Amino acid sequence: MSAKGGPEVGAPILDVTDLGVTFGTDTGDVAAVRGVSLAVRPGETLALVGESGSGKSTVALAAMGLLPGNARASGSATIAGTEVVGASDGTLAGLRGRTVSMVFQEPATALDPLTRIGSQVAEVIRNHRRVSAADARREAVELLRRVGIPDPERRASAYPFQLSGGQRQRVVIAMAIANEPALLIADEPTTALDVTVQAEILDLLRRLAAESGTGVLLVTHNMGVVADFADRVAVMLRGEIVETGDVEKVLLRPGHEYTRRLLGAVPRLVVDEPDPAHPNGSAAVGTEPVVDLRGVSVVFGRGRRAVRALDDVSIAVHPGETVGLVGESGSGKSTAARVALGLVAPSAGTVSLFGTDLRRARSRARRALRAGIGVVLQDPVASLDARMSVAQCVAEPLLIHRRGLSARERRDRVADALERVRLPRALADRAPRELSGGQRQRVSLARALVLEPRLLVADEPTSALDVSVQKTVLDVITDLQGELGFACLFVSHDLAVVQQFAQRVVVLRNGRIEEQGSTGSTLRRPETDYTRRLLAAVPVPDPVLQRQRRADRLAASAGPSA
Incomplete structure (x- = not known):
């Protein structure tokens, strides 16, 4: 798969310069993003991290041209050389799904519960390319196979509720890559997934980026995911980027006090040290269970449709x-x-x-x-x-x-x-x-x-x-x-x-x-x-x-x- 609609090799596929976003509210204007500049090059993953309210998701939405009506954006955000800030609906429609795609945190909100999986993937294909319904259907099945959906021919006829959370997220990724985008924006793509499915999704995204040269902007609060997947990191605090750099430098040698505090709050799995005394104390010995x-x-x-949830x-x-x-x-x-x-x-x-x-x-x-x-x-x-x-x-x-x-x-x-x-x-x-x-x-x-x-x-x-x-x-x-x-x-x-x-x-x-x-x-x-x-x-x-x-x-x- 090759990145289509992209700029010359080596140039940023996403180039954000001095981006500002202000929301108009009943009590006055609120500046959510101030002076943010960042770039993502083909084949590179940039992780955007920070606490809730830091502005990281607002930056991602601004890059997609998906800000709500009460938002005003200033500065510049270009995708494959096309300016997004102030762009017309027609320009944005031409970019989305073709040059840039987005993977959201909750696949249940991104999928139509009343439409079969294969039809939803095929619709994304036909929205941007002139292909027959039959060809789109065959391509949809192949995309489902590529993202690791078992028995894709049969699963294409399933509805979202018939798939697991991890499988639904794979379907969302299949839709996101259906038209070979040059840029993939992933907003907390693994937060609701268990650790083994999360690892599989990250392996999948890593492989797709390597095969296609797709640039990835990863929005996440999970520092383990950042360490596993990102090439560079940008840290946001109250609407501004306070630190940016190579993933090893930022995570192992953070320069900003806020980054150090953020990393200090990360729960760390310890597997090679003696058992510590547990901070929560202990149960009342000999008491009756609550x-x-x-x-x-x-x-x-019942019958053939019975599912044993506990055994x-x-x-x-x-x-x-x-x-x-x-x-x-x-x-x-x-x-x-x-x-x-x-x-x-x-x-x-x-x-x-x-x-x-x-x-x-x-x-x-x-x-x-x-x-x-x-x-x-x-x-x-x-x-x-x-x-x-x-x-x-x-x-x-x-x-x-x-x-x-x-x-x-x-x-x-x-x-x-x-x-x-x-x-x-x-x-x-x-x-x-x-x-x-x-x-x-x-x-x-x-x-x-x-x-x-x-x-x-x-x-x-x-x-x-x-x-x-x-x-x-x-x-x-x-x-x-x-x-x-x-x-x-x-x-x-x-x-x-x-x-x-x-x-x-x-x-x-x-x-x-x-x-x-x-x-x-x-x-x-x-x-x-x-x-x-x-x-x-x-x-x-x-x-x-x-x-x-x-x-x-x-x-x-x-x-x-x-």
Whole structure:
């Protein structure tokens, strides 16, 4: 594949000079990007990193000409020599999908749920090239094969919901490369993926860039991904680039204090050191489990369409203890969490919550049991009602489970809950949309803990957050667990976070427990090949070490030579 529509060899395919972006709001203008200059050359990957609100995604959208109507751009951004800033809709339409393509973080929003996969890929082809429907269909199948979709002829007839998250992201990449773009902009392309799928997607993008000479602008908060994939790095802070350079220089010898702080917040997987004392303390020895799954199986559907999501799974979480559930997508992690919450009834086995068998609990008793559970989900935007204020969101559990409280008592409890998660009381009257991602997640945490629950279930609560905000949220949970003594069932695909946060870990694979034990021993001395593969797929924020880890992983997956 050759980059089409590109400039002469060696010249930047993306050239941004003194870019500024200002958003007009009801309270005045907000400068989101100020004086940004960067370049991406053919075959090169430039990583744009920084905290939420730093302006990195705004730069990417400006380069695509996709800024919203209330945005004003100044300066210059050229793609293959064509100016994007101030360009007409016709000019931009000619660039997008042909010369430049974009891969977004969430493939579910990029794919039409009502259109078959093959048709969506073929549509992208026919939008930019004069080919017959039959030829576009054949080319779509070949693209699906190229990005690693198994049985592409059959999968082309599938709908997005019939594919896994990793497969959907591969489809999005197939659409992005369908017309051989000279530039690929990837905005958090692996954030929602487990570590093995993430490694496969990065391998795929690396191979495609090498084969085609495509330049890549990678927007990410994952420093391990940067170390694994990028050639150069640009670090953004409050709308400006504060440091740029070769990936080894920036990650191993950062020159700016902000870059050092950012790297210092990255959770690092440790596999070759003695087990440290865990910062979260330990479970109450000899106490009855807060939640106890024994021999649990869950089967969805019937007959030939039946899917066994869990198979003879036993997990217990004690007061004051954090248990991490890890595994690939489809391993059963979230199903196990939903069983613990009483939201999914097991097909076999028993579930005990606070010493009560959920099968025998009547509706009123179940409601009382659920008052002792707090839940924090991955996406606070979806879990917080946009029509409510922050105070109303946090107070909602009190209205359901503590009906005897007066309005003043509710206000006091809400204020205390916000204070516990390190949010100022002044935020109580704001809408969730007016907060940053990290602030919204802490509002979700305040709501989960306002009843002072005995069990906190956290399902990927930090995967969409940048590293410094992630550290703040995890520190808050750790401090509150020490204060309130609740048990925590922590679902995550980030093994480094689990290693730092959980005392015990359960590794799930295809609905069964692959192995479990203390976090230190399981992640430092895994007993199974599957756990070792999971650990090998975790990228580390050291480019030199990561190159060696990638080589070892690829050699292991290739097996012994004939």
